[in-house]
Amino acid sequence: MKVVYLSLTGQTRKFVQKLDMDLLEITPTNPYLSIHEPFIVVVPTYEIEATEIINDFIETGENQNYFKGVAGGGNLNFGNLFVFTAKDLAKEYNVPLLHTFEFQGNDEDVQKLKKAVKDLG
Ligand SMILES: Cc1cc2nc3c(=O)[nH]c(=O)nc-3n(C[C@H](O)[C@H](O)[C@H](O)COP(=O)(O)O)c2cc1C
Secondary structure, three states: OEEEEOOOOOHHHHHHHOOOOEEEEOOOOOOOOOOOOOEEEEEOOOOHHHHHHHHHHHOOOOHHHHEEEEEEEEOHHHHHHOOHHHHHHHHHHOOOEEEEEEOOOOHHHHHHHHHHHHHOO
16 A cells, blocks of 8 residues: 655654655645555645645546545644544545544554554455
8 A cells, every 4th residue: 555645844754654654745746646556645734725736646547546545644723623634535535534643643643544554455
């Protein structure tokens, strides 16, 4: 399972690097990449203008067929808006919300997401 992620200030990058999985970072210069293997998305939370390149990636080629689930990083101080980017992606593309965490996550977050990925089969 590949991990496709977005990171504006580096927190999500630090989190995914702890997963020991195959990583692909999406940046404004490369959103239109086609992949042909199952992947999950890990995203931080920002207004849509800052995160929509991940939608561009998902909608490129046949990528959506390989999209298996999403995890989200955020900041609990945002209250009801905590991790809304990941929640919105789960709804929009009808994939499970696998895990949510704050900033770069902790060891428990790493284990929980790895288990959720394993449970996907
Ligand atoms: C301008 C701005 C807006 C943010 N809005 C939210 C938000 O609505 N909900 C949330 O959970 N976190 C929000 N965050 C927190 C970030 O999603 C969080 O710090 C995340 O770990 C950043 O990941 P990154 O360093 O990989 O970009 C916001 C952060 C900034 C700077």
